[in-house]
């Protein structure tokens with residue numbers, strides 16, 4: 001493509017090393033992003049965060065959001081994998097990973113299939129789940145986290161998990177990847193649940209995937225995609241990177257936004273499902289796809305925090 005300066009851009013531009021993922025190894029939503037970065041052939045930086053609160057090097061960036069993962073590019077902070085995937089695709093469009101109804105597939109994987117994997121796993125792990133983790137997840141969800149109740153629901157969850165896996169099997173009937181001829185978001189999103197179950201309850205997962213031969217082969221091929229080139233960074237270094245940077249030009253506010261809120265308004269954003277810790281700031285832009293707000297923190301200076309629109313509640317604060 002020719003640019004204003006007359007130079008031509010390379011066809012393939014891998015994500016630069018200024019993409020930072022705050023994550024932990026066992027996090028399924030993080031695995032979705034890591035696989036996507038593998039598809040993109042990305043060089044990226046990794047900050048390992050705790051799997052339970054407190055997360056002292058993370059919350060100054062997010063304003064209180066505590067879920068995993070969080071993506072940082074300079075002074076721009078992305079909460080929720082939905083907005084991370086959109087931003088990765090916008091900044092680094094090649095190879096293309098999103099088309100068709102992939103966003104619907106992504107929400108199916110995040111909510112419906114994930115919600116069958118959680119009780120399946122924790123019901124079986126039962127007494128092995130540390131008390132501190134149980135207490136943390138009760139705070140996260142606002143509901144009891146009861147491995148015994150999950151174990152009681154396991155037979156139903158097993159049929160549901162296998163049923164969701166059968167959707168993957170059907171999706172692979174006439175193509176090598178759910179995304180088509182090449183891997184993409186649909187693959188990363190669906191794989192996250194198979195990976196999560198497989199690494200925690202491998203024998204049960206094998207039993208529930210028995211006979212789903214295309215899915216088993218696809219699982220191996222998604223794993224073989226890898227995670228791109230990852231280098232480690234400390235949380236303190238990431239905070240310093242945010243402090244030294246200015247936010248990138250934000251999306252354009254939609255004047256027809258149904259919220260009626262205008263840029264500059266004091267607002268609160270929170271997830272609509274779990275981990276609903278409110279994030280406060282000044283509205284920069286609300287669009288049909290995203291919410292951007294500006295916030296200041298002594299540790300990081302001025303940052304822009306971005307969330308998806310679907311799955312998030314925006315109110316005047």
Ligand SMILES: N[C@@H](CCC(=O)N[C@@H](CS)C(=O)NCC(=O)O)C(=O)O
Pocket residue numbers: 027028029030050051052053066067068069079080081082110140275
């Ligand atoms: N909709 C969110 C869900 C993220 C999510 O549920 N992450 C889990 C871990 S994979 C979590 O936050 N657990 C609690 C924690 O890590 O503190 C997304 O797509 O990013």
